[in-house]
Amino acid sequence: MDKINIKILAKELNLSTSTISRAFNGSSDINKDTKERILSIAREHSFLPNHYASNLRDKKTKTLAVIVPEIANDFFAQAINGIEEVARKHGFYILLYRTDDIFEKEVSFVNYLNNGKADGIIMSVSGEGNDHQYLNNLRQKNIPVVFFDRVYEDIEAATVTTNDYDSSFAATEHLLKSGCRKIAYLVVNKSISIGKTRMQGYVDALAKHKVPFNDELVIDCSNDEKVNTKILTKVLQEIKPDGIFSSVERLAFATYHVCNTLGVSIPNQLKVISFSSLNIAPLLSPALSTITQPAFEMGVKAATLFFEALENKDTNFPKRQHVLKSKLFIRKSAE
Amino acid sequence: MDKINIKILAKELNLSTSTISRAFNGSSDINKDTKERILSIAREHSFLPNHYASNLRDKKTKTLAVIVPEIANDFFAQAINGIEEVARKHGFYILLYRTDDIFEKEVSFVNYLNNGKADGIIMSVSGEGNDHQYLNNLRQKNIPVVFFDRVYEDIEAATVTTNDYDSSFAATEHLLKSGCRKIAYLVVNKSISIGKTRMQGYVDALAKHKVPFNDELVIDCSNDEKVNTKILTKVLQEIKPDGIFSSVERLAFATYHVCNTLGVSIPNQLKVISFSSLNIAPLLSPALSTITQPAFEMGVKAATLFFEALENKDTNFPKRQHVLKSKLFIRKSAE
Numbered sequence: 001m002d003k004i005n006i007k008i009l010a011k012e013l014n015l016s017t018s019t020i021s022r023a024f025n026g027s028s029d030i031n032k033d034t035k036e037r038i039l040s041i042a043r044e045h046s047f048l049p050n051h052y053a054s055n056l057r058d059k060k061t062k063t064l065a066v067i068v069p070e071i072a073n074d075f076f077a078q079a080i081n082g083i084e085e086v087a088r089k090h091g092f093y094i095l096l097y098r099t100d101d102i103f104e105k106e107v108s109f110v111n112y113l114n115n116g117k118a119d120g121i122i123m124s125v126s127g128e129g130n131d132h133q134y135l136n137n138l139r140q141k142n143i144p145v146v147f148f149d150r151v152y153e154d155i156e157a158a159t160v161t162t163n164d165y166d167s168s169f170a171a172t173e174h175l176l177k178s179g180c181r182k183i184a185y186l187v188v189n190k191s192i193s194i195g196k197t198r199m200q201g202y203v204d205a206l207a208k209h210k211v212p213f214n215d216e217l218v219i220d221c222s223n224d225e226k227v228n229t230k231i232l233t234k235v236l237q238e239i240k241p242d243g244i245f246s247s248v249e250r251l252a253f254a255t256y257h258v259c260n261t262l263g264v265s266i267p268n269q270l271k272v273i274s275f276s277s278l279n280i281a282p283l284l285s286p287a288l289s290t291i292t293q294p295a296f297e298m299g300v301k302a303a304t305l306f307f308e309a310l311e312n313k314d315t316n317f318p319k320r321q322h323v324l325k326s327k328l329f330i331r332k333s334a335e
Numbered sequence: 336m337d338k339i340n341i342k343i344l345a346k347e348l349n350l351s352t353s354t355i356s357r358a359f360n361g362s363s364d365i366n367k368d369t370k371e372r373i374l375s376i377a378r379e380h381s382f383l384p385n386h387y388a389s390n391l392r393d394k395k396t397k398t399l400a401v402i403v404p405e406i407a408n409d410f411f412a413q414a415i416n417g418i419e420e421v422a423r424k425h426g427f428y429i430l431l432y433r434t435d436d437i438f439e440k441e442v443s444f445v446n447y448l449n450n451g452k453a454d455g456i457i458m459s460v461s462g463e464g465n466d467h468q469y470l471n472n473l474r475q476k477n478i479p480v481v482f483f484d485r486v487y488e489d490i491e492a493a494t495v496t497t498n499d500y501d502s503s504f505a506a507t508e509h510l511l512k513s514g515c516r517k518i519a520y521l522v523v524n525k526s527i528s529i530g531k532t533r534m535q536g537y538v539d540a541l542a543k544h545k546v547p548f549n550d551e552l553v554i555d556c557s558n559d560e561k562v563n564t565k566i567l568t569k570v571l572q573e574i575k576p577d578g579i580f581s582s583v584e585r586l587a588f589a590t591y592h593v594c595n596t597l598g599v600s601i602p603n604q605l606k607v608i609s610f611s612s613l614n615i616a617p618l619l620s621p622a623l624s625t626i627t628q629p630a631f632e633m634g635v636k637a638a639t640l641f642f643e644a645l646e647n648k649d650t651n652f653p654k655r656q657h658v659l660k661s662k663l664f665i666r667k668s669a670e
Contacts, residue, residue: 063430071415077407084406084433093447095398096431098419112428256618283591285620 082299
């Protein structure tokens with residue numbers, strides 16, 4: 001089996017040649033185990049189908065850069081796992097970079113990547129309202145860029161997001177139907193697109209239920225835990241909301257801590273729902289109601305889009321816009 | 336300020352030349368902000384002190400490889416943050432690889448790195464009881480290796496670990512003093528060094544308190560959640576322990592889930608203590624008692640050792656063996 005090609009591979013594995021192709025072009029339309037079987041045998045014979053090989057021949061790095069605001073965060077950790085799983089099947093490795101939500105760090109890293117350090121970038125952005133020209137430079141070098149969760153609307157790139165508006169609307173509506181009339185919306189950096197989208201769902205749900213929107217209830221928090229504790233303590237003591245809708249997981253945790261300190265009972269005095277990918281949300285006291293994004297699947301989809309672009313299989317890239325569905329889990333914290 | 340050197344830099348910043356040097360050799364004996372100020376100004380003038388520059392001149396990648404068993408895990412996520420923070424100050428980036436505790440994946444990645452993909456490796460190992468020759472190949476190429484948390488005792492490399500034996504002894508002793516006489520020890524892959532060390536603390540604490548060791552109470556779990564649920568359900572129903580000492584965070588979560596399903600009350604019927612870096616452990620129901628490792632600091636220390644080696648500042652590398660202290664937090668789950 002020295003002179004191996006797709007036909008021989010198909011014959012040996014007793015599969016169709018199109019199945020073999022699908023295994024290489026990162027298509028999701030193929031059984032996971034079958035795909036892994038094909039790729040591992042191909043690796044054994046260091047075989048790459050022509051379109052793939054020819055495309056990789058001029059690639060230097062076999063490295064995929066992943067840029068995220070934080071790593072110690074269940075959503076991003078799971079998304080990275082998804083990206084990494086697909087990358088691995090293509091023999092690629094992950095160059096990981098954390099921006100801490102600081103735009104300058106994102107720019108400096110992307111510019112560093114311009115020197116051929118990676119074959120592509122999958123990123124969750126940090127700097128809306130800035131000039132994103134540095135990303136267009138990558139396009140000229142045919143370095144595919146995929147945004148996930150947080151996107152720049154002014155940059156043409158493939159995107160993988162979730163139905164944030166619907167989720168926020170549903171969560172807010174649940175709180176309203178449970179009797180909440182003073183729902184605080186917690187956000188970090190209002191200007192980020194998902195912050196805005198999630199807030200719109202909140203605003204529209206209020207309108208539907210004829211509850212006047214109150215700007216004082218939109219709490220713009222920080223990335224600093226201590227600062228958030230101060231802010232939320234002030235909110236709970238002075239504004240006294242009866243519901244919290246948090247667009248960021250750790251703001252829900254901060255709320256729990258502050259409630260414990262102040263002796264505010266969840267859900268009796270305050271109902272809480274938060275965007276969160278925390279697997280142990282049901283183990284919290286009380287169990288946290290969550291809008292859970294399919295983080296791992298988002299990573300898989302983003303990486304799949306990248307490899308389709310890399311292999312020139314997808315002429316429509318970077319116009320791909322994938323929207324996956326989140327799930328709303330109502331638990332004790334919002335009953 | 337074109338012809339810049341340490342003296343000029345020191346003068347401009349009104350600092351001693353030794354302070355400037357410390358900023359470059361990754362020493363911890365310098366104020367964080369001062370260090371950042373020095374390095375950023377140095378970067379502005381793309382200045383590197385000679386010992387550093389000369390050492391980097393022949394470095395190709397400015398990339399530091401980080402190998403961990405899992406990413407979606409608070410301990411490793413925080414450790415990666417610590418490594419990344421130090422790497423960033425040296426203008427280095429992180430090439431991240433997840434082994435899923437599969438030895439073959441570790442070997443294939445390390446061999447990939449042999450082709451000059453990284454200037455060094457910081458890793459938490461996955462394959463004890465195997466041949467680790469592939470790591471010695473790196474030494475010949477002067478690629479520094481630092482182990483953290485999980486180490487190979489047969490490989491000479493710098494290590495950053497915690498006082499696992501003392502922590503396990505203290506945790507087990509607490510359970511014994513609280514009246515537990517049938518304490519199950521939960522572990523994944525007994526053969527891993529930390530698994531053995533942690534178990535020794537457990538065994539010796541039992542001996543000290545004249546409680547006979549029972550091999551049936553050493554529960555070797557898996558990396559598969561469903562399998563662990565089955566195992567733990569069987570343990571709680573048939574062996575009926577009155578205490579659980581978990582050497583791995585997610586096994587404690589699995590225990591909580593199974594207890595909820597079976598209606599076993601923590602801490603009344605079962606007291607639980609686990610190794611865990613989960614920030615929200617106090618928010619669990621009941622609050623989880625933890626042995627908390629200084630994950631972030633371990634990452635910082637490991638990266639600092641790496642840069643000291645890279646800059647030939649540390650002739651004793653790779654003989655460095657750093658042991659940091661964990662903290663035992665007794666919360667509701669073990670009261």
